[in-house]
Amino acid sequence: MKTLTTLGEFIFECQAEYPDATGALTSLFSSIRLAAKIVHREINKAGLADITGAFGETNAQGEEQQKLDVFANDKFKSALAARGVVCGIASEEEDHYVQFTDDHNMNGEYVVLMDPLDGSSNIDVNVSVGTIFSIYKRVSPKGTPVTMDDFLQPGKNQVAAGYVIYGSSTMLVYTTGNGVNGFTYDPSVGVFYLSHQNIETPKTGVIYSINEGGYERFPMGVKQYIKYCQESDPQTKRPYISRYIGSLVSDFHRNLIKGGIYMYPTTTTYPEGKLRLLYECNPIAFLAEQAGGRAIAANGVRILEIQPEALHQRVPFLVGSPLMVDKVEQFLKAFG
Ligand code: AHM
Ligand code: MG
Numbered sequence: 001m002k003t004l005t006t007l008g009e010f011i012f013e014c015q016a017e018y019p020d021a022t023g024a025l026t027s028l029f030s031s032i033r034l035a036a037k038i039v040h041r042e043i044n045k046a047g048l049a050d051i052t053g054a055f056g057e058t059n060a061q062g063e064e065q066q067k068l069d070v071f072a073n074d075k076f077k078s079a080l081a082a083r084g085v086v087c088g089i090a091s092e093e094e095d096h097y098v099q100f101t102d103d104h105n106m107n108g109e110y111v112v113l114m115d116p117l118d119g120s121s122n123i124d125v126n127v128s129v130g131t132i133f134s135i136y137k138r139v140s141p142k143g144t145p146v147t148m149d150d151f152l153q154p155g156k157n158q159v160a161a162g163y164v165i166y167g168s169s170t171m172l173v174y175t176t177g178n179g180v181n182g183f184t185y186d187p188s189v190g191v192f193y194l195s196h197q198n199i200e201t202p203k204t205g206v207i208y209s210i211n212e213g214g215y216e217r218f219p220m221g222v223k224q225y226i227k228y229c230q231e232s233d234p235q236t237k238r239p240y241i242s243r244y245i246g247s248l249v250s251d252f253h254r255n256l257i258k259g260g261i262y263m264y265p266t267t268t269t270y271p272e273g274k275l276r277l278l279y280e281c282n283p284i285a286f287l288a289e290q291a292g293g294r295a296i297a298a299n300g301v302r303i304l305e306i307q308p309e310a311l312h313q314r315v316p317f318l319v320g321s322p323l324m325v326d327k328v329e330q331f332l333k334a335f336g
Contacts, residue, residue, distance in 0.1 A: 007033055007168045007172065007192035024085040025135075025160065025176070031086070032133060035079035036172055037190060039117070039131065040071045043166045044187075046123050068123055072116035072131060077310065086110050087138055088146030090311050092118075092230040092279045097147045097311060107142050110135055110159070113149045115279040119247030128167035130249025134283040135160040138164055151311060155304035156284030161289065163249045171195070173253065175290040180256075181247060196257075201291040204323040205259020206237045209244045209251045217267035219298065221332035228331065248275065252284055252319065256291055261320035261328065265298050273298070273316035277308055280319045294325035298332060 011029050015021045073093035073119035080086045084104035090097040092115040100106065112135050119129040138150045162174025170185040172192050182196030208229045215223065229240040243260070245251050251262050256323060264275050266280055275281050285295030285303035295303040306315065318328055 006206055007194070010181065010183070010194050014178070024109060027085045028080070028135065029085045029160075029174075031079040031083055032076070032143040032162075033163075033172065033192060035072075035076040036131065036170070037185070038075045038079075038165055039068075039164070040170045040185060040187065040287075042068060042071055043123065043129065047126065067120075069117040069120040076114055076116050076131065076133075079124040081105060082111055084108055087142075088150065089114065089117060090151045090278065092276060092312070093179070097146065097148065097151050101145055106145065109137055109142060111138050111146055112150060113278045113282075116274065118249055118280065119245075119334070122247050127245060127247055128165055128250040129247055130166065130253075132249060132280055132283050133162055134158055134278065134286070142239055148311075152308045154307050155277075158282060158286050158304075163253075163283065165249050165253050167250060169251075171253075173199070173256075173287065175287050176285075177290065180287055180291045189252065199256065199291050201256050201288070201293045202256065202259030202321055203292070205255065205261070205321045206240045207255055207258060207260030208240050208263070208324075209241050209242070209255060209260060209295065210263040210265075211244060211246065214267045217269060218265055219332070221298075221335040221336060222265045222328070224261065224335050225328045225331040228327070248280055248284065252288075255320050256288070256293070259321045259324075261318065261324040263298070263319075263328065264317045266316045268269035270314065272314040274314060275317045277306060277313045277315040280312060281315050283319075284319060288319050292322065293320055294322045295319040296325060296329060300329050300332065 011026050015026050055311050073091055080089055081100050085108045087105050087108040088097055088099045090113045115132040117129055118132055122129055136153050137159055138151050142149045160176040164172045171182055173182040180199040182194035184194050184195040231238050255262055266273050281303050290293045296318050
């Protein structure tokens with residue numbers, strides 16, 4: 001009989017491979033796992049909002065219902081602050097980074113950057129959303145409050161990254177730089193089980209994901225690549241399939257497993273791209289590369305090499321199966 005491995009066991013086993021490991025990262029993952037379960041529970045109640053009071057409104061008992069993205073931010077923040085291993089966080093939901101200044105946490109060596117509920121505009125219509133997280137070692141000395149430099153590190157410095165997808169099932173997918181593994185949540189026992197070991201993305205695929213409504217606003221190279229995806233060529237299995245959920249974690253997760261490319265280029269509405277380098281692109285790029293994929297900005301620069309200049313910096317983002325990213329890069333070079 002196949003034995004079930006839980007997320008906790010898996011992390012513990014991996015830690016044993018590093019003799020110098022202090023257990024701090026294991027503890028940090030426990031925080032993420034706990035917050036993910038709480039957010040899972042709340043999201044799965046979201047459909048009852050009309051009965052219990054919509055999020056962001058006052059319910060029948062006169063209680064203010066917290067919006068789910070604010071709820072998720074609070075839960076992850078307090079879970080991360082609870083174990084004395086994280087000295088500060090930055091979040092898409094917060095204007096500034098947050099210092100954890102109690103003695104215990106100030107001695108923690110990790111900072112976490114997160115998008116607590118990405119794609120949250122999809123919740124009202126029962127579409128999958130996700131939490132994205134990115135973990136770095138601090139650069140400031142232990143025992144002092146975190147500084148901006150701790151957060152503005154290039155993505156290649158990430159120690160770990162991952163996402164939780166709240167979909168038809170809830171999954172946690174993460175990397176510590178040694179491959180990508182996925183765990184599926186069994187809510188009846190409250191446990192994540194290893195379900196996708198050592199995920200490798202296909203070298204190429206037949207799915208392209210982009211908000212095509214913005215076509216007129218895309219750079220010429222992207223427009224030409226879209227035309228290429230739509231042309232008929234049985235040898236390269238074109239025309240490709242267009243799939244776009246509008247929820248990055250869901251679009252990326254599907255493409256990661258099936259093979260495909262996700263694009264959010266510069267547009268005239270978002271001249272720097274829409275997605276956030278620190279909370280969305282870096283962690284997804286780390287996962288993509290660890291699964292054998294590629295992630296670049298529109299100028300062909302590897303996402304993980306970009307030196308961030310601001311917490312909420314945006315960047316054009318192209319990620320997915322390596323041969324598909326190579327192809328769009330050729331179009332960008334040829335057409336700009
Ligand atoms: P959000 O962080 O405000 O939720 O925005 C990020 C989301 C991504 O999940 C998704 O891929 C993208 O925005 C969709 O944007 P658009 O509606 O412009 O296609
Ligand atoms: Mg987001």
